[in-house]
Amino acid sequence: MSGxxxxxxxxKGGVGKTTASANIGVALANTGASVCLVxxxxxxxxxxxxxxxxNRVVYNLVDVVEERCKLRQxxxxxxxxxxxxxxxxxxxxxxxxVDADQMKKLCEELKSMFDFVLIDSPAGIExxxxxxxxxxxxxxxxxxxxxxxxxxxxxxxxxxxxxxDEITQYRLVLNRLRPKMVANADMMGVDDVLEILSIKLxxxxxxxEDIIISTNKGEPVSGTDNTRSGLAFRNxxxxxxxxEVPFMDLEAKNDTWVTKIVNFFNxxxx
Amino acid sequence: xxxLDWLFKVPNGTAAVTAxxxxxxxxxxxxxxxxxxxxxxxxxxxxxxxxxxxxxEPDTTRFDLQQMDRKAALIAxxxxxxxxx
Ligand SMILES: Nc1ncnc2c1ncn2[C@@H]1O[C@H](COP(=O)(O)OP(=O)(O)OP(=O)(O)O)[C@@H](O)[C@H]1O
Ligand SMILES: [Mg+2]
Numbered sequence: 001m002s003g004x005x006x007x008x009x010x011x012k013g014g015v016g017k018t019t020a021s022a023n024i025g026v027a028l029a030n031t032g033a034s035v036c037l038v039x040x041x042x043x044x045x046x047x048x049x050x051x052x053x054x055n056r057v058v059y060n061l062v063d064v065v066e067e068r069c070k071l072r073q074x075x076x077x078x079x080x081x082x083x084x085x086x087x088x089x090x091x092x093x094x095x096x097x098v099d100a101d102q103m104k105k106l107c108e109e110l111k112s113m114f115d116f117v118l119i120d121s122p123a124g125i126e127x128x129x130x131x132x133x134x135x136x137x138x139x140x141x142x143x144x145x146x147x148x149x150x151x152x153x154x155x156x157x158x159x160x161x162x163x164x165d166e167i168t169q170y171r172l173v174l175n176r177l178r179p180k181m182v183a184n185a186d187m188m189g190v191d192d193v194l195e196i197l198s199i200k201l202x203x204x205x206x207x208x209e210d211i212i213i214s215t216n217k218g219e220p221v222s223g224t225d226n227t228r229s230g231l232a233f234r235n236x237x238x239x240x241x242x243x244e245v246p247f248m249d250l251e252a253k254n255d256t257w258v259t260k261i262v263n264f265f266n267x268x269x270x
Numbered sequence: 271x272x273x274l275d276w277l278f279k280v281p282n283g284t285a286a287v288t289a290x291x292x293x294x295x296x297x298x299x300x301x302x303x304x305x306x307x308x309x310x311x312x313x314x315x316x317x318x319x320x321x322x323x324x325x326x327e328p329d330t331t332r333f334d335l336q337q338m339d340r341k342a343a344l345i346a347x348x349x350x351x352x353x354x355x
Contacts, residue, residue, distance in 0.1 A: 147289055147296075154297050161340070185284035192290045196297060198340045 011152030013123030052218020107135025
């Protein structure tokens, strides 16, 4: 088997990399694919919490690299789906604990075991980021529609472009979109951000309180029905698998008739 | 008609339009790694060169740094009165 290694990255911190990793991982696993989530935010371990697996972590990625355990021993199987696995980050080490070559080797091994290897990258553009992208062949760039996040995403896109030979494609996930504010022209919308960054769109995730609730429960929202963000992440997973999923209208809640009409002609999509 | 314009066009001066304009300028400079002030120096020098060959209409020269995909284009516009040659 040779799976796909996809890194999820943003430049700016706190824009939703870990949330997206967990949710896309769950959604991909729900389509039947075998998935390994890799937490590369060494020293700031989070992905296990979002997955509700924090009590089951025994070994971590650094243990594997330093050969204190076998790769299989470090993998934490998801309690809901046996085809979903997590390789946790070390919490008590720092970004220098692994290097790019070790990461490449690890990714090679992982992609012989799984259909999808999703790497949650740390914020920034320094060594932690460089290591996270070292073994990747594809990237998901994630940003919010805020200026500082978009600027940092642009920086990341520039760095990815410089590695065209290794990273053959990258697409954008626009997170925390507020349809009502976009309809009122209070903030940039999907088309604005796409035009500025000149990048292909993979998906749009609305601002959604259900994300916070699901994080607290340790059950990613893409595994549950009836949430707009969950649907958005499931659509992203299907697009990753090569399906043509149309971008759905995403209407603002509490619309006035004016924003409804504007929305009709300038729909916000997920 | 004016009502339709108002409904379907995002008006200028909104926060969204301002943000987009600021982003465009910012990213063109970021991508070129262009230090602040350098462009102004280039514009002065370019104008001086063109002015050696042509009389220029005063105060009409325009420089515009535009984004084209992920590349940038410098568009210069000189209004020429006559050749000096
Ligand atoms: N679509 C959304 N709606 C509401 N809240 C969100 C959404 N996406 C992310 N969040 C919240 O934003 C916060 C940051 O998310 P997350 O930890 O995924 O970001 P990150 O990019 O991984 O951060 P870091 O750079 O620190 O690793 C979290 O509290 C998360 O619940
Ligand atoms: Mg994170």
